[in-house]
Amino acid sequence: MFNGLHSSPANLSRLTNAVSRSISPENFDGAKGKGGMAVHGTGENCARDLGQGWKISPSVRIEPHTLYTMADIEGSGAIQHIWLTPAAAPSRYIIIRMYWDDSDVPSVECPLGDFFCNPFAPGGYAPLSSLMVCVNPRNGLNSYWEMPFRKHARITIENTADEAFILYYQVDYILTDVPEDCGYFHAQFRRSNPLKYKDVHTILDGASGRGTFCGCSMLWGVNNNGWWGEGEIKFYMDGDTEFPTICGTGTEDYFCGAYNFDVDKHYERFSTPYSGMIPHAPDGLYTAQQRFQLYRWHITDPIHFAENLRVTIQALGWRSGGRYLPLQDDISSVAYWYQEKPIEKQPELPCRDYLEII
DSSP: OBOSOSOOTTTTTOOBSOEEEEEBTTBTTOOTTOTTOOSSSTTTTTTTTTOTTSSSOSOEEEOTTEEEEEEEEESSEEEEEEEEEEESSOGGGEEEEEEETTOSSOSEEEEHHHHTTOSOOTTSOOOEEOSSEEEETTTEEEEOOOEEESSEEEEEEEEOSSSOEEEEEEEEEEEOOOOTTOOEEEEEEEEETTOOTTOOEEEEEEEESSEEEEEEEEEEEOOSSSOOBOOOEEEEETTOOSSOSEEOSOHHHHTTOOGGGEETTEEOOEEOSSEEEEEEOOOSSSOOSOEEEEEEEOSSSOEEESSEEEEEEOOEEEEGGGEEEEOOOEEEEEEEEEESSOOSOOOOOOOHHHHOOO
16 A cells, blocks of 8 residues: 655555644644634634634744744654744744654754755845745745654754744644655754865765765855856765765856856846755845855755765865965855664754854
8 A cells, every 4th residue: 555655746646544634833733633723822813703713823923042842743654845934033043953753863953044945035035946945925935855754753943033933834744654765854054154265165974874865955155256166066975085976067067057157147046946046146235245045956866875975065266377266155055865864963053143144
């Protein structure tokens, strides 16, 4: 019998014993037949003439410097979709964490905006259309990563800001049997600000056992004039030391573009199912630095490893005499991958002030 995992147009007609559930402020634990029963909530004043069942609890208020458990699921299954939208607090002040089974270490630990490929948007959000992450008007953040678990799943939201904010959310999942060969979903955030001269930015380190690298998103803040994307991405896998097994040919090449993303002397924005680049130009006043949001999903070309994986990227521009210039840019990244066991240690998340983007 089909277990309901790996949903696609090719298997939507297949029947299954999997059961669908959804967690939201209208059904905090996803229980069957228990949605929309609230009598108190953020919408109770709006529904005062209508009563129970009329959008009384569509959201939650998360106080400053508090941790909120967004989902706590017992059993075996997989999260298939997460939608949420925070009101107010800067996305770097909100931290999302995900824990699988008995692990006390978060397999996912990222600033919220970075996880959804939207860490910096002067206008409030940057629309993005891809297979795995969509950001829709106005600031609707969607994840379509499949996230299997065998015993337990927990998702938390930490508000590190000095102000409260309102969070709307929905976590859609199924309860079903999970095969032994399904890995656990992971995401790892890192920032180099600024990148040291002649150093490389690490996108991922610490992945171990059998696994599959599925892609990354980046925010690249440029600190020099001129082109910034000559650097190579490198995948050190299964015992590689000085030299990697997989080596790219340039930053824009890895993100599936070419020739500086340049069309008629302008950066050409694109957002496709597998890759994208969204430029943020200076405004001539206080928004002075050029920044770029980038993403690349390895969906049809996943990178498999058997023992371990480390991923780095260079930052290179041009200097006089046709020579490469090692750059000292502000680079943030999120790596997305699966591995056979929950990670034992994530890199320490920087403090709030270091995370902030100015």
